[in-house]
Amino acid sequence: EPLGLGREALPEEIAAWDVDVMPDGTGLPEGSGDVASGEGLFQEKCAACHGDFAEGLDNWPALAGGEDTLDHKDPVKTVGSYWPHLSTLWDYVHRxxxxxxxxxxxxxxxxxxxxxxxxxxxxxxxxxxxxxxxxSEIEMPNAGGFIVDDRPETEYPVFTAEPCMRDCKESVEITMHASVFDVTPTDPADKDKTDPVSKTEEPLPDPELIAAGEKLFAKCKACHMIGEGAKNRVGPVLNGTLGREAGTRDGYKYSPAMIESGITWTEENLRAFLADPKGFLPGNKMSFPGVKSSGDIEAIIAYLRAQP
Amino acid sequence: QDGPDPLITEVQDWARYTGAGVDETPYGLPIRFESDVIRRNVPWLTADPISSINFTPIHALDGTITPAGCAFERHHSGAIELAKPDYRLMINGLVDRPLVFTYADLERFPRQSGVYFCECAANSGMEWAGAQLNGSQFTHGMIHNMEYVGVPLKTLLAEAGIRPEGKWLYVEGADASSNGRSIPLEKALDDCMVAFKANGEALRKEHGYPVRLVVPGWEGNLWIKWLRRIEVTPGPVESREETSKYTDTLDNGISRKWTWVMDAKSVVTAPSPQVPVRHGKGPLVITGLAWSGRGAITRVDVSTDGGRNWRTARLAALGQRMAMTRFWLDHLWDGEEMLLQSRAMDETGYVQPTKDALREIRGENSVYHNNGIQTWWVRKDGSAENVEIS
Incomplete structure (x- = not known):
């Protein structure tokens, strides 16, 4: 018996959240797009992680290639080689x-x-x-490459037998050691002992301001990495930003506007940029509306300065 | 020992001066001496910590309940902050009454509780091609076990009224990844729970505050965090997470899909590479964890000689369905090398297989669902390493 809790979902609300697309295309909105405009959009919005040709950068997923590798060692699973339904691609990109x-x-x-x-x-x-x-006319190459979980038939009968307790095998030899790969991360406690943190000579700005900046940086993290091991992502790495020439980070695909700006990231330029990214440098890629509070901007700059 | 112990004969500071007052840490933290008992990340596994996983320090825990503060995290677009007043749960699709619930609404439904393990399907996935990572935290730490309180999913579905054409659910989260997954209605009506408390407290941010889905015995990817929408559908959506990921490729290139159930599995958590034996020969507690997504653990056997001979370990308590079970084997160590293994059995009679037995059926490319028997090589000096054996 219903308890009468909750309220009716309005059509606008359902439309806003119910955007999934089924394998037969149910749920697709009207529309179209061609390869050429897709390439431009891909360069702008996807290539920073997935590579210009969808080949995947670093550990980010490759979206193309890998044909005929599924029965090889370390198969390359991409949209082309692995994904069974086109709806999945559209749904995931859109959502x-x-x-x-x-x-x-x-x-x-x-x-x-x-x-x-x-x-x-x-x-x-x-x-x-x-x-x-x-x-629905597009057939994905690996559409027929899946079977429903067959463990109940292929495994459970094999793995359901009274187990041996005594003299179960004649001899035992070690065949492989994890230490050969040596891929286990170092214990942070051990690292501290061997690699003491060096104290910087120059006094850093107000630690409270830096801490506030670090909190505010959460917004930037969606696109930018900072700190040890940081890599370019949707946006460039931001280590050592203060005093750096704009648009010069190795391996990052900048907008022409940023490359040709000729500016250096002084505090003054950063202040103006963070307040109004598009206004300060029209045509740059950063799709972020800007930071309203000047206090917040000072905190973010202090945090950036503390990340050499 | 040379003479009397000064820790006993001399008055120590803690015996003379006062300690911390009651309000020093209003919501407690572990004492600083335990600062190494933390979740750890394996940076080379993923491109970015925002879409990544870390590992529960199971090597340093005992009992069965995982403290929330060190229970592994898996995010696809980072852990979001979603406040209770901003929380909405929608049920739509093939229902009589599409509904929206607030957090306060959920608290008015009759509740249930249950202790369940949540294991990532990729737990031990790095070990398919052979021994790789040294430590039970890294080989088996994509798991936690908590006591949940929430509303049975079937209660919420009944409130909306499922139409006869509805056979599946599509569930998704409020975060940027949404991590949508399809679940057959049968499972949803059986034991799934819309949970808002874990281990007595509100869910932690990293575990889906304020509301997550609990899918007992099934792979962790289905346990949608920040649960925002449940759609009753005629069939599966075949989303990214259930096609391109969380499908298991066999040797012949064909992949299994809908491999939701986590089969019976166990691991010796100590001694292990992160927990060497420091006391030399003599009494030694060998301990570990066992669990099964198909029911209760009924028995765990332990071998110290690489599976030639086995002894049945002591279970700390009767196995509970789809929950972790702690085992202990009280061993008298002769100081010689050991090849430590554990082997779990569940109430269906399923016996945890060796890794080679799994590879024989699946090959090495499955990524997910590696529940093979783990071997630790304990040397005479008490240090231990992850190995594979014949």
Whole structure:
């Protein structure tokens, strides 16, 4: 018997949250996008992690390639080589990508990026246009590559027998040692002993301000990494930003506007940039509206300064 | 020992001066001497800690309940802060009445509680091709075991009224990844729970505050955190998390899907690479954990000679369904090398297989669901290493 708790979900609310797309295309909105515009969008919004050709950078997923590797050692699982349904790609790009900026893509942009990823897997031609109308015509190469969990038939009978307790085998030899790979992370306590933290000579700014800046930096983390081991992501690494020439971080794909700006990241420039990124440097890639409070900006700059 | 122990004969500071007052740490933390008992990350596993996993320090724990503060975390777009007043749970799709609940609404439904393990399907996944990581924390630490309180999922579904065409659920979270997964209705109506408390306290941020889904015995990826929407559907959505990930590729290139159940598994947590034997020969407590997604653990055997001979360990308590069980073997160590193993059995009669037995059926590319028997090589000096044996 219902308790009468909760309230009716309004159609607008359901429309806002119910965006999933089923394998048969149910749930797709009207729209279309072509490979060429998809390529441009991909360079701008996806390539920082997935590479210009969807080949994947560092540990970020490759989206293309890997054909005929599934029965090899270390198979390369990409959209082309592994994903069984195109709906999954459209749904995931539209719902959860770009990483750190989910749900900014319009349906047309999503169709275009999906088309480009299909193209990068040699599944469509360069003049292909994907839309809600031809969506279900695309067959993914590995669509037939899945079976429903068969452990109840293939494993459970084999692994259900009274186990041996005495003299179960004649001899035992060690065949492999984890120490050979040597991939276990070092215990932080051990590291402290061998690698004492060096004290910097120069006094750092107010630790409270830095701590406040670190908290505020949470917003930036969606796109930027900072600190030890930081890598370029949607945005460039921000270690040692103060005093650095803009647009010069190795391996990061900057907008032409940033490369050609000729500015140095002085406190003054950072203040102006953080307050209004698009206004300060039109055409740059940072899609962040800016920090309103000047106190917050000072805290973020203090934090950046403390990350040499 | 040379003479009397000064820790006994001399008055120590803690016996003379006063300690901390009651309000020094209003919400407690472990004493500083335990600062090495923490979740640890394996940086090379993932591209970025925002979409990554860390590991429960199971080597340093005893009993069965995992303290929330060191229970592993797995996020796909980072752990978000979602306040109770901002929380909404929608049930829509093939229902008579699409509904929206607030957090306060959820607290008005009849509650239930249950202790369940939550294991990432990738736990021990790095060990498919052979022994890689030294420490039970790293080989088996993608697991925690907590006591949950919440509302049975079937109660909430009944409130909305499932239509006859509804066969599956699609569940998703409020974070940027949303981590949507499909669950067959049968499981949802059986034992799933919409939980808001764990180990007596509110869920921690990293475990889905204020509300997460509990799917007893099934892989952790289904335990949606920051649960925001439940859609009753005619079939599975086949989302990213249930096709491109969390599917298990066999030797022949064909992949198993819908491998939701976590099979029976166990591991000796101590001695182990992070917990060497420091006391030399004599009485030694060998301890570990066992669990099964198909029911209760009924027996755990332990071998000190690489599986030639086995002894049945003592269970700390009767196994509970889909919950961790602690075992102890009170061993008299002769100071010689040991090849330590444990082997779990559950109420279905399933016996935890060797890694080679699993590889024979699946090959080495499955990534997920590696529940093979773990071997620690304990040397004469008491140090231990992760090895594979014949």
């Amino acid at each position: 959860s990508m770009p990483f750190g900026q989910a749900q900014i893509l319009t349906p047309d942009e999503t169709y275009a990026i999906t088309a480009y990823i299909l193209y990068s897997n040699y599944l469509v031609d360069e003049d292909f246009v994907l839309s809600d109308r031809n969506f």
